[in-house]
Amino acid sequence: MRALAGLALAGGVALVAALAAAQGAGDKTIPREVLDPSAPDWVLDRLAGNSTAGPQFFQGPAREVGGLHKPYVAPAPDGTVYLGDQGRILSVSPDGALRLLAGGGANRGNCPAPEAAIKIESIAYCPADKGVYFCHRTMPTVRRLVKTDGRWRVEVVAGAPGEKAGRDGPAAQARFLGPRSLAVTDRGVVYLLDGKSSPKRLCRIAEGRVTTLANFTGGDRSIADGPLAGANLSVTNMSGHICLGDDDRTLYIADHWHFAVRKIDLKAGTIATVAGGNRHTALFRRRKGQADGPALTHATFHSGCAFVAWDPVHKALWCGGPDANRLRWLKDGWVRTVIPAKGNRYTWPQDAVGVPAGDVSLTWTHVRAVDARGRAYIINGAGPTGVWRGYNRKTDAARGVDDGR
Amino acid sequence: MGGSKGTVLLGVLALCAGGARGGITVGPEVVVAGAGPGGAVRGTPEAAFGKGICLVVWREGWHGAGGAARIRAARVSAAGKVLDAGGIEIAPCRSGVQTAPRVAFAGGVFLVVWQDLRNGRDYDVLGARVSPGGKVLDADPVAIAAGAGTQALPDVASDGKGFLVVWQGLPAGRTAYQGYVAAVTADGRASGPTQLAFGAPQPQVAWNGSHYLLVYGTKRLVARRLDAAGRPVEKALKPWDGQVVRAYKKTVFSLAAAPQAGWLVVKHRAPPDYWGWGGPGAMPAYLVRPGGQVDAELKRHMKKDRAGNWGKLPYWLDLGGKKRDTWPYGPSACAWDGRQFVAVWQRYHIAQAVQFVNGDLIASRLDGWKPLDPAGVPVAASGVDEKRPALASDRSGRLLCAYEKYAADGRVCICARTLHTR
Numbered sequence: 158m159r160a161l162a163g164l165a166l167a168g169g170v171a172l173v174a175a176l177a178a179a180q181g182a183g184d185k186t187i188p189r190e191v192l193d194p195s196a197p198d199w200v201l202d203r204l205a206g207n208s209t210a211g212p213q214f215f216q217g218p219a220r221e222v223g224g225l226h227k228p229y230v231a232p233a234p235d236g237t238v239y240l241g242d243q244g245r246i247l248s249v250s251p252d253g254a255l256r257l258l259a260g261g262g263a264n265r266g267n268c269p270a271p272e273a274a275i276k277i278e279s280i281a282y283c284p285a286d287k288g289v290y291f292c293h294r295t296m297p298t299v300r301r302l303v304k305t306d307g308r309w310r311v312e313v314v315a316g317a318p319g320e321k322a323g324r325d326g327p328a329a330q331a332r333f334l335g336p337r338s339l340a341v342t343d344r345g346v347v348y349l350l351d352g353k354s355s356p357k358r359l360c361r362i363a364e365g366r367v368t369t370l371a372n373f374t375g376g377d378r379s380i381a382d383g384p385l386a387g388a389n390l391s392v393t394n395m396s397g398h399i400c401l402g403d404d405d406r407t408l409y410i411a412d413h414w415h416f417a418v419r420k421i422d423l424k425a426g427t428i429a430t431v432a433g434g435n436r437h438t439a440l441f442r443r444r445k446g447q448a449d450g451p452a453l454t455h456a457t458f459h460s461g462c463a464f465v466a467w468d469p470v471h472k473a474l475w476c477g478g479p480d481a482n483r484l485r486w487l488k489d490g491w492v493r494t495v496i497p498a499k500g501n502r503y504t505w506p507q508d509a510v511g512v513p514a515g516d517v518s519l520t521w522t523h524v525r526a527v528d529a530r531g532r533a534y535i536i537n538g539a540g541p542t543g544v545w546r547g548y549n550r551k552t553d554a555a556r557g558v559d560d561g562r
Numbered sequence: 563m564g565g566s567k568g569t570v571l572l573g574v575l576a577l578c579a580g581g582a583r584g585g586i587t588v589g590p591e592v593v594v595a596g597a598g599p600g601g602a603v604r605g606t607p608e609a610a611f612g613k614g615i616c617l618v619v620w621r622e623g624w625h626g627a628g629g630a631a632r633i634r635a636a637r638v639s640a641a642g643k644v645l646d647a648g649g650i651e652i653a654p655c656r657s658g659v660q661t662a663p664r665v666a667f668a669g670g671v672f673l674v675v676w677q678d679l680r681n682g683r684d685y686d687v688l689g690a691r692v693s694p695g696g697k698v699l700d701a702d703p704v705a706i707a708a709g710a711g712t713q714a715l716p717d718v719a720s721d722g723k724g725f726l727v728v729w730q731g732l733p734a735g736r737t738a739y740q741g742y743v744a745a746v747t748a749d750g751r752a753s754g755p756t757q758l759a760f761g762a763p764q765p766q767v768a769w770n771g772s773h774y775l776l777v778y779g780t781k782r783l784v785a786r787r788l789d790a791a792g793r794p795v796e797k798a799l800k801p802w803d804g805q806v807v808r809a810y811k812k813t814v815f816s817l818a819a820a821p822q823a824g825w826l827v828v829k830h831r832a833p834p835d836y837w838g839w840g841g842p843g844a845m846p847a848y849l850v851r852p853g854g855q856v857d858a859e860l861k862r863h864m865k866k867d868r869a870g871n872w873g874k875l876p877y878w879l880d881l882g883g884k885k886r887d888t889w890p891y892g893p894s895a896c897a898w899d900g901r902q903f904v905a906v907w908q909r910y911h912i913a914q915a916v917q918f919v920n921g922d923l924i925a926s927r928l929d930g931w932k933p934l935d936p937a938g939v940p941v942a943a944s945g946v947d948e949k950r951p952a953l954a955s956d957r958s959g960r961l962l963c964a965y966e967k968y969a970a971d972g973r974v975c976i977c978a979r980t981l982h983t984r
Contacts, residue, residue: 209739211730211763211780212812213715215662215677216626217684221712221732223763226812248627254683257626262603263947264972271624272602272972295917308628335914354914508737542812 191449193486193493195471198551199514201496204534205240205249206543208507214245219255220508225543227536231282231289232528239289239302240544241277246270246289246302258309259302265318270302270309279338279398285345290314292336292349297321299336299349299362314347315362323351323358323369331367334358338398342405348423350410356390356397359421370423377414380434388428391415400465402474409474413461416441418452418476418487432476432487433458447481449492456492464523470531470552475524482520484535484547496535496547498522507541514547530558586904586925586939589642589980594618594964595649596975600631607964607976609954612667613694615639616954616962619663619674620976622649631659633676637696640960642980645696652690653703655680660688668720669748671699675706675716675727684712687729691750699750706744707755710734713742719767719774719819724748726774726792728765733757741765741778743792756792768819775825775850777817783827787854796854816953818896818903824857825850826903826928828879828894834886834916841872843889845879845907847896849931860931877931880909880924880938887912890924895953897961899983903928906941906951906963906981921947923965927983941979946970948977959984 206225214224228240228247236251245260259270276293283290288301298316302309315328322332334353341347347362348370359371370385377391390397391414398411408421409431417434421427432452435441444450446459463479473488475495484496498519505517521538524547528534533547595604600623607620616638625631634649653660658680665674672692677685688703706727707713716729725746730739741762745753762778767788773795774788787795815829827848832840848864849857856864863875873881880890894907906925910918924938942948947968955961961981968974 207737207739209737209761209763211715211739211778212814213662213764215685215712215714216679217712217714220737221684223714223730224812245626257629259626261605261626261974262972263968263970263974264602266972268972269601271626271629274968295913295919 187450187455189444189448190483190497191491191493192497193488193495195549195551196495196497196514198549199496199547200550201512201514201517201535202510202546202548203508204238204544204546205247205255206541208541208543212542216255216257219249219253222255227538227542228525228544229277229280229291230525230534230544231280232526232532232534233282233287234284234529238528238534238544239280239282241275241280241289241291243277244275246275246277246280246291259311264311265296265298267312268310270311273300273311275311279336281339281341283341283345284343290339290341290347292339294335294337297333297336299333299339299347315367321353325360325367325369328362328365328367333360337392340399340401340408342401344405346405348399348401348408350392350397350399352392352397356392359385370426371428378437380412380415380417380419380430382419382429383427385421385426385428390419398464400467400474402467403469403472409465409467409476411462411465411476413463416458416461418462418465418474432456432492433462436461447478447483449485449494452487452490452492456487464525466524466527466533468527468531468533469529470527470556471549475527475533477523479523479538480521481523484519484522484524484533517545530556585983586927586935587982588925588939588941589982591942591967591977591979592638592642592644594636594638594644594976594978595620595622595634596969596973598622598634598648600624602973603631604974604976605966606662606950607966607978608664608952609638609962609964609978610665610667610672611640611954611956611962612672613670614956615645615694616956617665617667617672617674617692618952618962618964618976618978619652619665620964621661621663623659625659625661629659631661633660633663633674635665635672635674635692635696637694638962638978640956640962640980642962642978650692650696650698652676652692652698653678653688658682662715664716664718666718666720666725668722668725670694671748673718673720673725673746675718677714677716677729678703685714687713687716687727689716689718689727689746689752691748704746704750704752706746706752707731707742709755715764717766718746719769721769721774721790726767726769726788726790727752728762728767728776728792730761730763730765730778731755731757739763741776743776743788745792758794764814766815766817768817768825770819770825770852771822772852773854775817775819775854777815777825777827780812783813783815783829785825785827785850785854814893816894816896816905818898818953820898820903821957822852824852824930826896826898826905826931828896828905828907830891830894830907831878833891834889834912836915841869843880843882843891844875845890845894845905846875847877847879847903847905847928847931847933857931876933879905879926879928879933880907882909883912886915889918891918892921893950895951895963897953897955898957899927899955899959899961900957901959902934902983903930904953904955904961904981904983906953908949908951909938920945921949923948923951923963925963925981941965941981942967942977953981
């Protein structure tokens with residue numbers, strides 16, 4: 158009996174070893190960098206900021222201004238791009254002029270835009286009211302910048318300045334602990350990730366009411382998919398970005414310390430891992446972080462997944478870690494590299510337009526947002542500050558639009 | 563030559579002679595501008611002493627889209643009394659915005675310079691003289707740099723007879739900024755802009771009695787001496803500041819000169835980060851000797867500027883709280899009080915590990931680059947933000963620190979306090 162058990166055990170071990178070997182061989186057949194077929198068609202333009210302008214802010218032609226940091230980006234359908242940069246909101250108009258719209262004041266409530274005290278770590282544009290929604294963890298409100306009678310104003314959408322709590326209810330009575338990231342549908346429904354030190358609460362703000370959709374538990378060793386009621390997140394105080402998907406019922410979350418992208422079906426009330434999630438596996442160690450491949454079996458994120466942005470034209474989700482040096486998207490079940498960014502980091506033309514994506518060098522980079530034409534707004538975290546815009550020449554040509562400049 | 567060496571020696575002795583005597587006595591807060599045409603919005607104060615009074619200049623009003631920010635000024639007596647309640651408009655204009663004012667005194671007049679967006683497209687550098695009696699002497703601003711392209715972030719200093727204005731400008735058809743200088747006489751005549759052979763982001767300039775020192779840069783600061791006409795003395799100097807501000811990749815700094823001695827530069831280090839990779843916060847102080855070199859003893863300490871030595875470096879002003887509950891960061895100001903340098907800087911309170919929540923202003927005297935008040939002397943430390951200090955000195959131990967105060971009612975005020983160091 159013992160001998161039989163020993164044989165069975167040996168057989169089992171051999172089977173596991175064989176599977177592991179096959180898996181290892183599979184790893185080797187899929188390189189860590191798999192270029193997307195569209196990669197050669199991507200081009201980068203400097204959108205705002207100038208690498209020689211220095212760190213003090215001033216306005217003017219967007220490619221000549223100084224003092225931009227790493228702005229959060231909210232593109233509007235009319236071609237205006239709104240930037241949330243530290244304590245201010247700016248716009249880059251389609252003719253390339255950058256202007257300050259709000260910030261620099263001391264008022265945390267409803268007020269004219271110049272008087273607003275602003276901090277931003279998430280921003281989104283809403284076509285319904287042409288408002289720019291924003292939040293920051295240290296100011297427990299969701300606010301928006303809107304134009305009223307020709308003048309910009311900042312208004313509190315939900316929460317109260319200086320009052321921290323996790324409470325549902327009418328927008329003015331509801332409270333937040335630390336609004337971290339928001340997404341806004343075309344009809345003005347706001348989804349918000351909220352939490353004190355790490356975001357634990359997913360809220361919906363609609364028709365003047367704040368409603369909690371999920372209270373996530375923590376834990377970074379295992380991922381709990383399924384109904385939202387039992388789901389977990391491992392988002393630290395560093396991150397936790399969300400974006401809407403192809404419709405109003407899909408929300409993506411960069412689940413940082415699970416090294417995963419999670420997808421929420423808002424209608425069904427479920428959450429599922431769609432990429433990564435293999436931080437504590439042998440595969441992750443073999444692939445050495447930031448590897449491309451089939452999203453759930455081979456793709457990995459180096460240092461976690463910190464950002465997500467949905468591309469409505471290419472039907473793909475840009476996703477990446479905080480210290481990525483190439484830009485990747487999740488499409489058709491694969492994570493692939495779209496902008497390899499392998500140029501010389503010291504000589505690439507950082508302030509030029511029409512630079513082939515392969516000639517640029519980006520570090521600590523990610524896509525902040527994508528506009529309705531499929532143009533990606535890119536941050537280069539460890540290099541010169543400002544914003545770049547990546548676009549696909551073939552996509553633009555097929556749609557009969559110019560090269561995006 | 564021997565004479566100049568003697569002068570230098572005297573200067574160096576004078577620099578060291580301030581010693582630890584005295585202290586800093588901070589006067590009561592006065593509101594220089596708390597209301598006005600700018601409504602609740604104003605900022606970026608600067609100040610200079612001349613003929614026994616201090617001229618404080620600032621941006622009044624909103625400088626963003628649809629704004630009409632104008633440069634205003636108010637005289638403040640050495641005792642800290644505001645002489646021009648409501649302020650003086652420097653350059654009335656019907657369009658655009660005026661921002662980033664700087665001021666210096668020479669030949670019996672103040673020269674105020676600023677960047678002006680009156681063309682609606684890009685900034686020009688303009689200036690106007692103000693008498694010590696508070697009268698604007700140039701009805702039409704002096705066009706220091708009004709050509710095509712962006713010309714921004716001017717600074718001005720004086721050699722006692724005239725002014726030197728420096729700024730960064732973008733030559734037509736180029737994508738890289740260059741440094742520019744122009745001389746402005748005390749009677750208001752500006753020489754044509756001279757393009758320097760190098761880029762000079764956010765340039766600042768100060769006169770020590772024999773040379774101007776031009777300091778510029780972003781991650782690394784570079785110092786170059788200029789002669790009285792603004793011509794570079796050295797053909798090339800290596801960056802003298804070996805530090806790199808991590809993460810934000812930006813450094814703002816302040817510069818002051820000691821007559822016949824050297825120059826002091828104060829700048830911030832890294833902001834707080836979750837991992838502590840950038841090291842602690844600090845305000846390092848650097849002394850450039852009259853010959854254009856960094857003080858030799860200081861340079862030896864700078865070589866030890868790496869993990870393990872952080873916190874032990876004697877040229878670091880203010881290391882912040884041991885529990886990372888406070889953090890020095892952002893704009894600073896410095897000036898020569900006649901015996902020693904005085905620096906004022908921002909110290910933030912920290913929440914959630916890395917978030918700045920309330921800024922205070924702290925000061926210290928310096929013996930050369932050595933802080934004499936290691937714990938720092940609070941200049942403005944209320945429950946609301948006090949930021950962006952500007953410091954002017956009459957060089958007899960009386961200084962005026964002007965700053966932005968973010969009042970609880972939502973207004974931003976320009977406030978000031980006297981500092982006495984004797």
